[in-house]
Amino acid sequence: MGQGMANISRVPSGVERLDEIIGGGFPRGSLIVLAGNPGTGKTIFSAFFLYNGIVNCGERGIYVSFAESRETFLGNMLSLGLDFEKLEEGGMFSFLDMVTAREEAMPTVMETILNEVSRIGARRLVIDSFSAMAQAFKDPQDARIILHTVLSRITRLMGCTTILIVEAPYGENRMGLGIEEFVADGIILLRRTRLDGRLLRDLEILKMRGTPTPETQAVFTLKDGFKVFPPFKPKPIEKPRRFEPQPDTEKYFSTGSPSLDEMLGGGYPRGSAVLIEIGEQISTLQYHLIAAITACNFAAQGRGVIIVPSRGVDASLILKRVEEYGLTIDEVNRLLRICVKEYPGFKPKPYLIAFRGKSVDEDYAKYMKGELELIESTGQPILHVIGVDTLIDNYGVGETISAIRTYATRVRETSGLGIVLLKPGYPRLAKILSAIADIHLRITREHGAVLVYGVKPRTNLHVLEMDASKGYPMPKLTPII
Numbered sequence: 489m490g491q492g493m494a495n496i497s498r499v500p501s502g503v504e505r506l507d508e509i510i511g512g513g514f515p516r517g518s519l520i521v522l523a524g525n526p527g528t529g530k531t532i533f534s535a536f537f538l539y540n541g542i543v544n545c546g547e548r549g550i551y552v553s554f555a556e557s558r559e560t561f562l563g564n565m566l567s568l569g570l571d572f573e574k575l576e577e578g579g580m581f582s583f584l585d586m587v588t589a590r591e592e593a594m595p596t597v598m599e600t601i602l603n604e605v606s607r608i609g610a611r612r613l614v615i616d617s618f619s620a621m622a623q624a625f626k627d628p629q630d631a632r633i634i635l636h637t638v639l640s641r642i643t644r645l646m647g648c649t650t651i652l653i654v655e656a657p658y659g660e661n662r663m664g665l666g667i668e669e670f671v672a673d674g675i676i677l678l679r680r681t682r683l684d685g686r687l688l689r690d691l692e693i694l695k696m697r698g699t700p701t702p703e704t705q706a707v708f709t710l711k712d713g714f715k716v717f718p719p720f721k722p723k724p725i726e727k728p729r730r731f732e733p734q735p736d737t738e739k740y741f742s743t744g745s746p747s748l749d750e751m752l753g754g755g756y757p758r759g760s761a762v763l764i765e766i767g768e769q770i771s772t773l774q775y776h777l778i779a780a781i782t783a784c785n786f787a788a789q790g791r792g793v794i795i796v797p798s799r800g801v802d803a804s805l806i807l808k809r810v811e812e813y814g815l816t817i818d819e820v821n822r823l824l825r826i827c828v829k830e831y832p833g834f835k836p837k838p839y840l841i842a843f844r845g846k847s848v849d850e851d852y853a854k855y856m857k858g859e860l861e862l863i864e865s866t867g868q869p870i871l872h873v874i875g876v877d878t879l880i881d882n883y884g885v886g887e888t889i890s891a892i893r894t895y896a897t898r899v900r901e902t903s904g905l906g907i908v909l910l911k912p913g914y915p916r917l918a919k920i921l922s923a924i925a926d927i928h929l930r931i932t933r934e935h936g937a938v939l940v941y942g943v944k945p946r947t948n949l950h951v952l953e954m955d956a957s958k959g960y961p962m963p964k965l966t967p968i969i
């Protein structure tokens with residue numbers, strides 16, 4: 489009570505990136521209630537708390553299980569790369585199997601836990617679960633009282649940070665408001681929901697002592713463990729390097745990103761039209777992360793790229809992006825064509841195609857000329873990137889649809905690749921363009937994380953992050969499973 493934030497000592501939670509949203513870690517010696525429906529990841533979360541506590545902080549840990557046997561736990565966690573048996577042999581970990589404990593044995597159970605905590609000098613404890621334990625009592629109130637007394641001693645007096653798992657019944661997002669919630673220093677709720685029919689996992693911090701904004705929500709995945717995704721953050725490029733192209737295959741153009749290729753089952757099929765539907769609140773930087781990488785993968789292999797920029801994106805922004813990937817001005821002049829509207833004082837450049845925006849036929853003829861020149865000079869298929877909103881602004885919806893239909897056919901005939909970028913606010917057009925496109929991706933946002941998924945082909949939700957480790961911006965996509 490009354491403790492200032494600054495002097496709360498924290499322990500790393502051991503759960504990847506969770507500490508960023510809970511003020512640096514769990515308060516040392518705190519009681520954290522971890523609640524969720526069956527299968528939401530409570531055991532996996534707790535296992536990482538213990539495992540990383542031991543491996544990274546040298547804090548011994550105990551898992552008390554009223555739910556699953558030692559063999560099941562050890563086996564499941566080993567499949568996630570957590571070798572608890574080895575830690576057990578080293579005296580750092582202990583598993584207490586209480587699956588068959590009965591009511592009359594409860595005082596002994598509590599004593600066993602207390603003794604084990606002092607015997608191995610545990611600094612971390614998990615009880616899985618309060619709900620299973622309470623079932624052993626005729627009067628659940630007894631379970632609460634015993635637990636409360638024992639846990640206060642373990643956490644407050646012995647300084648052992650404790651996770652108390654609480655099972656929320658199916659279909660209920662709230663817990664049963666028991667004493668466990670009032671004595672808790674922190675409450676984390678794990679959820680399993682749907683977004684556009686696809687699995688979405690998210691968590692909510694309902695309470696965290698000493699953390700200013702406790703009502704935080706975040707997306708997470710159980711892919712290779714338990715990973716939390718705090719809001720999307722652009723990363724600074726420390727040591728800029730030139731983009732390294734990703735090889736294509738017989739059937740597919742690589743998108744330029746191994747994780748996007750994997751999500752699509754190989755890449756963008758040769759000769760295909762790709763619709764990227766951009767959701768509300770998605771920034772230019774975020775969707776460029778997906779679109780620019782494919783453009784670079786073409787240009788870095790000496791192939792042409794022709795672009796009709798979306799509203800709000802001009803040639804200078806595109807040149808800045810290209811520069812981030814280490815492409816030279818000579819490559820820009822040879823391989824890049826950016827279609828811009830003529831304006832008073834317009835200066836021609838080798839990489840610019842000037843549209844007058846008066847007639848679709850006139851501009852399309854210029855576009856075709858630019859395209860043919862690129863195909864001829866490179867002897868290779870080219871990439872088209874079209875911002876649909878620009879076409880609509882200039883020629884109206886009807887002309888835009890027929891232009892894109894024609895263009896999808898051209899891309900197929902020339903075995904090139906077309907990427908159509910659609911900004912929010914055109915729901916009917918999205919349906920029409922989806923029917924024309926061979927690939928349809930959506931980019932959207934949830935709790936600040938950027939999500940990408942395939943409508944065609946249908947994929948899981950993937951979280952988009954920026955990876956700067958190669959010396960240029962790369963999209964990194966992680967599936968939510």
Ligand SMILES: Nc1ncnc2c1ncn2[C@@H]1O[C@H](COP(=O)(O)OP(=O)(O)OP(=O)(O)O)[C@@H](O)[C@H]1O
Pocket residue numbers: 524525526527528529530531532533555564567568655710711712713969
């Ligand atoms: N090795 C693994 N790799 C990826 N996902 C896994 C792995 N093992 C289990 N899962 C997924 O994790 C989920 C279960 O996680 P976990 O056992 O932590 O949930 P829980 O909340 O403890 O469930 P319960 O209430 O049944 O104990 C399952 O939905 C399963 O699909």
Ligand SMILES: [Mg+2]
Pocket residue numbers: 530531532555616
């Ligand atoms: Mg479990």
